[in-house]
Amino acid sequence: MGGPEQQVFHPNANIVRKAHCSSMEQYRQMHARSLERPDEFWGEIAEQFHWEAPVKSNFFSYNFDINKGPISIKWMEEASTNICFNLLDVNIQKGLGDKVAFYWEGNDPEDYTRVTYKKLLEHVCKFANVLKSHGVEKGDRVAIYMPMVLELVVTMLACSRIGAVHSIVFGGFSADSLAERMHDCRAKILVTADGVWRGDKLLHLKEICDTALDKCSKIGHNVEKCIVVSHLTRLSNAHTQKTPGMKPPVHKTPFTPGRDLWWDDEMKGASNFCYPTWVDAEDPLFMLYTSGSTGKPKGVLHTTAGYLLYAATTFKYVFDYHPGDTYWCTADIGWITGHTYVVYGPLANGATSVMFEGTPFYPHNGRYWEVIEKYKINLFYTAPTAIRALMKFGDEPVKKFNMSSLRVLGSVGEPINPEAWLWYYRLVGQNKCSIVDTFWQTETGGHVLTPLPGCTPMKPGSATFPFFGVQPELLDENGKIIRGPGEGYLVFSKPWPGMMRTLFGNHDRFETTYFKKFPGYYCTGDGARRDEEGYLWVTGRMDDMLNVSGHLLSTAEVESALVEHPDVAEAAVVSHPHAVKGECLYCFITPNEGVHFSTTLVAELRKKVREKIGPFASPEVVQHAPGLPKTRSGKIMRRVLRKVALNDRDVGDTSTLADEGIVEALFSNRPPEASKLLKAC
Ligand code: PRX
Numbered sequence: 001m002g003g004p005e006q007q008v009f010h011p012n013a014n015i016v017r018k019a020h021c022s023s024m025e026q027y028r029q030m031h032a033r034s035l036e037r038p039d040e041f042w043g044e045i046a047e048q049f050h051w052e053a054p055v056k057s058n059f060f061s062y063n064f065d066i067n068k069g070p071i072s073i074k075w076m077e078e079a080s081t082n083i084c085f086n087l088l089d090v091n092i093q094k095g096l097g098d099k100v101a102f103y104w105e106g107n108d109p110e111d112y113t114r115v116t117y118k119k120l121l122e123h124v125c126k127f128a129n130v131l132k133s134h135g136v137e138k139g140d141r142v143a144i145y146m147p148m149v150l151e152l153v154v155t156m157l158a159c160s161r162i163g164a165v166h167s168i169v170f171g172g173f174s175a176d177s178l179a180e181r182m183h184d185c186r187a188k189i190l191v192t193a194d195g196v197w198r199g200d201k202l203l204h205l206k207e208i209c210d211t212a213l214d215k216c217s218k219i220g221h222n223v224e225k226c227i228v229v230s231h232l233t234r235l236s237n238a239h240t241q242k243t244p245g246m247k248p249p250v251h252k253t254p255f256t257p258g259r260d261l262w263w264d265d266e267m268k269g270a271s272n273f274c275y276p277t278w279v280d281a282e283d284p285l286f287m288l289y290t291s292g293s294t295g296k297p298k299g300v301l302h303t304t305a306g307y308l309l310y311a312a313t314t315f316k317y318v319f320d321y322h323p324g325d326t327y328w329c330t331a332d333i334g335w336i337t338g339h340t341y342v343v344y345g346p347l348a349n350g351a352t353s354v355m356f357e358g359t360p361f362y363p364h365n366g367r368y369w370e371v372i373e374k375y376k377i378n379l380f381y382t383a384p385t386a387i388r389a390l391m392k393f394g395d396e397p398v399k400k401f402n403m404s405s406l407r408v409l410g411s412v413g414e415p416i417n418p419e420a421w422l423w424y425y426r427l428v429g430q431n432k433c434s435i436v437d438t439f440w441q442t443e444t445g446g447h448v449l450t451p452l453p454g455c456t457p458m459k460p461g462s463a464t465f466p467f468f469g470v471q472p473e474l475l476d477e478n479g480k481i482i483r484g485p486g487e488g489y490l491v492f493s494k495p496w497p498g499m500m501r502t503l504f505g506n507h508d509r510f511e512t513t514y515f516k517k518f519p520g521y522y523c524t525g526d527g528a529r530r531d532e533e534g535y536l537w538v539t540g541r542m543d544d545m546l547n548v549s550g551h552l553l554s555t556a557e558v559e560s561a562l563v564e565h566p567d568v569a570e571a572a573v574v575s576h577p578h579a580v581k582g583e584c585l586y587c588f589i590t591p592n593e594g595v596h597f598s599t600t601l602v603a604e605l606r607k608k609v610r611e612k613i614g615p616f617a618s619p620e621v622v623q624h625a626p627g628l629p630k631t632r633s634g635k636i637m638r639r640v641l642r643k644v645a646l647n648d649r650d651v652g653d654t655s656t657l658a659d660e661g662i663v664e665a666l667f668s669n670r671p672p673e674a675s676k677l678l679k680a681c
Contacts (some may be wrong), residue, residue: 019454138163170334299504310498315345413550467672
């Protein structure tokens with residue numbers, strides 16, 4: 001008997017019976033065809049959609065080899081279409097106008113609403129006209145900093161209706177991060193909300209936006225308008241109506257006349273008809289920033305036609321979506337998972353989804369399970385960090401609710417440990433659901449390694465096999481292909497329709513980051529292992545990136561936030577395992593001469609990181625380092641720091657260090673919270 005990761009779980013017969021892809025034999029045939037005849041494979045899928053101009057000849061072209069010229073990826077280049085038209089108008093023409101597109105479930109269980117495909121189109125057209133009235137044109141960037149409210153979906157689709165490019169910044173990022181991103185993409189307009197409740201915490205988003213707008217103009221770019229959804233006012237009005245006598249909280253949202261506009265005022269007079277702007281297949285659809293190992297975020301750019309095909313196809317096969325299913329992805333739209341699998345993928349399939357504003361723990365620790373029961377969810381998609389956090393409360397909160405509607409359970413964002421996988425499978429899925437452990441990235445646009453429900457025998461912790469169109473390889477340090485079982489760099493040797501095309505305004509950085517290390521391949525930055533049966537196991541990042549609760553961060557960006565503190569001479573950050581978050585930040589700080597390393601300094605440093613990046617990046621441990629372990633050439637030996645963080649004295653060869661004595665000093669300086677963290681892992 002091996003550990004749980006060696007067990008194989010076969011899909012339940014009921015799932016197999018109706019699955020789009022119902023055997024490994026069928027999967028292999030489809031996968032082979034997708035690689036050998038991509039034009040036929042994707043061409044047939046494209047037939048479900050509307051093309052204003054069709055593809056005439058060249059279905060796709062690419063160059064992945066940096067030595068042969070610029071990297072380029074193009075799908076269906078001659079075609080033109082509009083993604084919003086395909087998601088809404090085409091579905092309405094097919095008779096889905098009165099179908100619910102989204103059930104919106106608020107932070108407070110008392111707050112919920114729904115929107116049909118027809119209504120969504122009306123709102124989208126109106127807001128597209130609002131954007132146009134403020135001079136937004138095809139190609140302009142619209143920054144979005146919003147909570148999980150329906151207006152966020154409306155804004156995204158309104159942008160795509162007129163060919164504008166949305167650039168969403170997750171609502172947990174700080175004012176500094178928002179300013180940096182708005183400046184980098186030269187946003188014309190910012191769309192936000194007055195605020196949001198997250199659990200029992202109230203966040204005043206508009207105030208964060210005001211600070212960010214100021215900072216952005218100071219660094220040289222003026223965002224012309226800021227459109228504000230009055231979400232808090234709407235909620236408190238609804239509560240006042242339900243509970244007579246209750247007084248809404250008094251908070252005046254700051255408002256700059258001339259620049260700021262209320263969403264409701266703007267929508268009042270807007271026409272609910274907006275002819276779609278036909279765009280070329282390779283015109284940009286959206287950009288989304290992701291952390292870069294140099295510390296400066298990268299504006300990942302996705303284009304129209306390929307992304308549409310890929311979002312639609314992965315959604316259909318990976319969740320085994322069938323008409324009539326109700327689907328729920330818990331991700332915030334501020335991350336790529338929300339883009340592709342809350343908005344574009346489900347709507348491209350005419351699906352009904354739940355959009356959730358709240359947290360798993362409010363008002364009680366069974367909220368996820370309650371929502372599953374309430375909407376009879378069939379397909380559920382969440383992150384290992386949420387599963388681990390919920391496991392801590394035991395089985396009771398799950399058992400209180402009816403989970404029998406579930407058929408497919410998804411996992412995304414980080415490796416799922418076998419223990420969490422088994423809990424998800426046995427308790428939530430009642431031993432009958434397929435678990436899809438989906439590996440992908442902001443850059444890949446959609447799933448690239450994943451099991452298919454009713455098809456792939458599952459192994460806990462393995463993302464299994466490539467999706468259609470994806471050809472993975474494992475490479476050794478010298479770029480040699482590893483065949484059969486082994487471990488190496490995870491790369492892809494061919495483009496698939498949904499992959500990124502460039503980094504906004506910086507094609508050089510795109511080429512260097514993803515294509516330079518191994519010419520001829522897209523390099524994910526992750527490592528992976530292939531077992532005897534060909535299953536792929538993603539082992540984690542091979543660069544200086546870390547994954548905190550499924551959020552990718554670079555050690556460099558945290559270090560640069562820390563060294564901004566006037567009392568800090570040097571900072572080095574390493575990843576440390578964390579029982580719930582997967583990984584967390586362990587920081588080493590060398591203060592300036594004469595500065596006392598105090599709890600006040602630690603608190604200020606934590607605050608600094610929250611301000612520069614966002615609360616989710618807050619360091620777990622901040623340790624005093626009288627010096628950092630540097631080689632004679634000045635390079636920090638990070639493996640030594642990782643060992644200190646883990647209290648592992650097996651540090652290996654340190655003879656190249658300029659000062660070997662520093663290693664012992666670091667071990668003896670480990671703070672008590674470091675031992676506590678280690679014990680909890
Ligand atoms: O390290 C991998 C990890 O998350 C990284 C991508 O992060 P991001 O661009 O923010 O997108 C997250 C949501 C798609 C990857 O490079 N990752 C994502 N999914 C998995 C994973 N690691 C292991 N298993 C996964 N299923």
